[in-house]
Amino acid sequence: MAHPTPKLNLEERINQLYPIIDTFKETHEVRIMVYNLSAYDGLYCATCSPRKTPGDCGPTCPLLRPEPEPYHSNHRHGDWQGDMVSDYQLYRQIVADMAAHAAGASENRVIGW
Numbered sequence: 001m002a003h004p005t006p007k008l009n010l011e012e013r014i015n016q017l018y019p020i021i022d023t024f025k026e027t028h029e030v031r032i033m034v035y036n037l038s039a040y041d042g043l044y045c046a047t048c049s050p051r052k053t054p055g056d057c058g059p060t061c062p063l064l065r066p067e068p069e070p071y072h073s074n075h076r077h078g079d080w081q082g083d084m085v086s087d088y089q090l091y092r093q094i095v096a097d098m099a100a101h102a103a104g105a106s107e108n109r110v111i112g113w
């Protein structure tokens with residue numbers, strides 16, 4: 001006879017969601033990097049581009065390359081970009097909902113997350 005799986009209470013279930021949500025954030029950051037590399041023909045640096053300080057990250061900064069090489073990518077088009085945007089909107093919605101309602105959340109709300 002199989003042993004029944006112990007039921008987690010809602011607080012434990014919510015606490016298990018946080019590391020999963022964090023992996024979505026990492027995935028989004030990678031997507032943004034790929035998107036920016038594509039948008040700027042490879043001349044994008046995650047450190048220096050947002051601050052407009054080429055070379056600040058060190059001598060291997062891609063912004064210091066003398067001539068850009070064509071960067072072939074289709075990551076700015078179609079479904080890929082649409083998925084990136086909609087996934088990030090969903091991520092933000094869940095994070096905001098968890099921040100607002102994690103304390104005292106109903107089981108149905110937690111199932112939705």
Ligand SMILES: [Zn+2]
Binds near residue numbers: 046048055063
């Ligand atoms: Zn840099």
